[in-house]
Amino acid sequence: MTQASENATNNGSNIFSQLATFDHEQMVFCNDNATGLRAIICIHNTVLGPGLGGTRFYNYASEQDAIIDVQRLARGMSFKSSIAGLNLGGAKAVIMGDPSKLKSEAFFRKFGRFIENLNGKYITAEDVGTTTKDMEYIKMETDNVVGLPEIKGGGGDPSPVTAYGVYMGMKASAKETWGSDSLSGKRVSVQGIGKVGEHLVEHLTKEGAKVYIADVNQEALARVSKTYNAEVVAKDAIYGLDVDIFAPCAMGAILNTENIQQLKAAIICGAANNQLADEVLHGKLISNNNINYAPDFLVNSGGIINVYSELTGYNRQIAYAQAENIYNQTLEIYKKAKEDKITTHHAALQIAEKRIHDYAKVKSTY
Numbered sequence: 001m002t003q004a005s006e007n008a009t010n011n012g013s014n015i016f017s018q019l020a021t022f023d024h025e026q027m028v029f030c031n032d033n034a035t036g037l038r039a040i041i042c043i044h045n046t047v048l049g050p051g052l053g054g055t056r057f058y059n060y061a062s063e064q065d066a067i068i069d070v071q072r073l074a075r076g077m078s079f080k081s082s083i084a085g086l087n088l089g090g091a092k093a094v095i096m097g098d099p100s101k102l103k104s105e106a107f108f109r110k111f112g113r114f115i116e117n118l119n120g121k122y123i124t125a126e127d128v129g130t131t132t133k134d135m136e137y138i139k140m141e142t143d144n145v146v147g148l149p150e151i152k153g154g155g156g157d158p159s160p161v162t163a164y165g166v167y168m169g170m171k172a173s174a175k176e177t178w179g180s181d182s183l184s185g186k187r188v189s190v191q192g193i194g195k196v197g198e199h200l201v202e203h204l205t206k207e208g209a210k211v212y213i214a215d216v217n218q219e220a221l222a223r224v225s226k227t228y229n230a231e232v233v234a235k236d237a238i239y240g241l242d243v244d245i246f247a248p249c250a251m252g253a254i255l256n257t258e259n260i261q262q263l264k265a266a267i268i269c270g271a272a273n274n275q276l277a278d279e280v281l282h283g284k285l286i287s288n289n290n291i292n293y294a295p296d297f298l299v300n301s302g303g304i305i306n307v308y309s310e311l312t313g314y315n316r317q318i319a320y321a322q323a324e325n326i327y328n329q330t331l332e333i334y335k336k337a338k339e340d341k342i343t344t345h346h347a348a349l350q351i352a353e354k355r356i357h358d359y360a361k362v363k364s365t366y
């Protein structure tokens with residue numbers, strides 16, 4: 001056996017053991033030499049419905065990085081849709097390469113045909129590195145795509161609904177922590193004032209909170225600070241800031257052993273996906289430090305609620321009403337975590353897993 005074929009065998013057996021670890025159903029590798037498309041679609045679980053999850057376009061350092069990322073993201077989508085009460089499973093796609101060099105109509109239409117071949121088992125949407133325009137090209141080849149512009153019958157940008165859900169989760173967290181859900185006079189730091197962060201800042205300032213913002217984009221900082229009278233803080237100073245609430249709305253895996261110790265906030269509640277660098281270790285550390293953590297995949301589920309609404313005929317009012325329910329769900333999570341003496345992240349996971357497990361029993365009858 002040559003070294004190359006041995007590596008191929010090892011990688012192949014690795015992939016199956018990786019899929020088995022978290023019970024992923026299917027992974028599809030899509031290659032097209034003509035357009036340079038190299039994509040992986042990963043379907044974690046389709047018990048509740050077709051797997052829905054966006055397409056991330058990113059220049060991964062290695063194929064293994066892309067494989068790990070797509071599996072992790074697909075699994076996260078299963079729990080997010082489940083806890084949001086949607087009839088959707090979890091899936092995700094990643095496209096490898098430099099978006100600025102590879103994007104074209106043919107590229108996304110080819111990808112659309114790969115999605116179409118899955119007969120509705122996977123529905124795609126926008127994610128990091130992809131836009132509504134890219135979704136429009138995919139739509140030319142398959143109906144299994146959401147996140148289209150409003151003018152094309154879609155729901156448009158889901159970020160306002162996501163931000164509203166985070167705001168609801170934050171108010172519920174305030175109720176749990178201080179007995180009142182009013183955020184008036186509370187000091188809130190928002191890390192990342194992008195599409196979601198800015199809408200969140202708007203809700204907070206309207207309610208009379210004192211808002212601090214950090215971002216790597218100086219232009220956005222100047223604009224948002226001027227519009228909402230928010231105070232700008234240095235990127236790394238945000239963790240040690242003397243605030244009541246910390247809202248991570250930038251990138252994932254940002255809560256780690258070092259910066260959790262610096263936090264003075266009583267609540268962590270933000271939009272970023274997969275905030276805990278290590279779900280178990282950092283979930284416990286946050287709880288031991290008496291910080292109320294609103295689970296990310298619950299409070300940021302407004303985005304998936306919004307795109308799901310496209311499948312049933314888009315209605316923004318219904319999407320907002322569903323996102324409002326994040327308030328009650330967040331309170332339930334705090335109650336369960338206390339009763340069962342587990343972290344809030346673990347409590348949310350248990351609820352999401354139970355719904356999938358319970359529905360599997362219903363599905364078994366034709």
Ligand code: NAD
Binds near residue numbers: 159193196197215251
């Ligand atoms: P975005 O790209 O519009 O905004 C992210 C912001 O974070 C940008 O302004 C960026 O400059 C800033 N940023 C990057 N690195 C930073 C750093 N080190 N410190 C401070 N700021 C930094 O993204 P978005 O759509 O607002 O999403 C924000 C987060 O919420 C992401 O993690 C995303 O996955 C998650 N999320 C978004 C939605 C949605 O509807 N858009 C839904 C669910 C989850």
